[in-house]
Amino acid sequence: MAVHIQKRQDYISWDEYFMGVAMLSGMRSKDPNSQVGACIVSEDNKILSMGYNGFPKGCSDDEFPWAREGEPLDTKYLYVTHSELNAILNYRGGSLEGAKLYVSLFPCNECAKAIIQAGIKTVIYDCDKYEHTPSVIASKRMMDAAGVRYYKYKRSGRKIDITV
Ligand SMILES: Nc1ccn([C@H]2C[C@H](O)[C@@H](COP(=O)(O)O)O2)c(=O)n1
Numbered sequence: 001m002a003v004h005i006q007k008r009q010d011y012i013s014w015d016e017y018f019m020g021v022a023m024l025s026g027m028r029s030k031d032p033n034s035q036v037g038a039c040i041v042s043e044d045n046k047i048l049s050m051g052y053n054g055f056p057k058g059c060s061d062d063e064f065p066w067a068r069e070g071e072p073l074d075t076k077y078l079y080v081t082h083s084e085l086n087a088i089l090n091y092r093g094g095s096l097e098g099a100k101l102y103v104s105l106f107p108c109n110e111c112a113k114a115i116i117q118a119g120i121k122t123v124i125y126d127c128d129k130y131e132h133t134p135s136v137i138a139s140k141r142m143m144d145a146a147g148v149r150y151y152k153y154k155r156s157g158r159k160i161d162i163t164v
């Protein structure tokens with residue numbers, strides 16, 4: 001008699017999978033304060049690209065500044081490429097029309113422009129710690145106008161443990 005074996009029930013959901021990939025990507029960031037990761041996914045749940053915040057190619061992590069405060073030219077803000085923009089620029093396959101973006105921190109206004117222009121239609125974010133800043137307020141205003149849907153990732157509370 002055939003033994004019927006049930007499929008696993010505790011597999012991770014699509015949202016846990018893609019936000020997990022975004023967060024893992026963020027762990028590559030050298031930013032001492034905020035490590036941000038992004039994962040772009042097609043409408044049919046295929047991973048298209050990933051990114052994390054860091055300095056552009058040729059701009060040394062050891063030479064460019066990581067400071068948050070000081071003279072503008074001596075802070076990271078004028079130099080860092082955000083995770084979302086890196087994910088968009090890392091994509092080698094053509095159009096991102098209709099894609100979804102998973103990101104660990106709500107996109108800023110500059111990334112919102114790139115998200116809209118790339119044709120990304122959905123943003124799933126985890127943290128929104130800068131929600132009261134003009135940058136994030138402007139970002140939401142533009143995404144609302146452009147029909148980009150965004151919603152907060154619902155943490156499952158599941159601990160996803162990977163030993164490598
Ligand atoms: N959606 C975002 C927002 C920020 N970033 C990057 C830019 C910086 O490297 C860091 C934020 O630094 P903080 O002001 O928190 O010290 O995160 C990003 O990649 N994506």
Ligand SMILES: [Zn+2]
Binds near residue numbers: 107108111
């Ligand atoms: Zn940004």
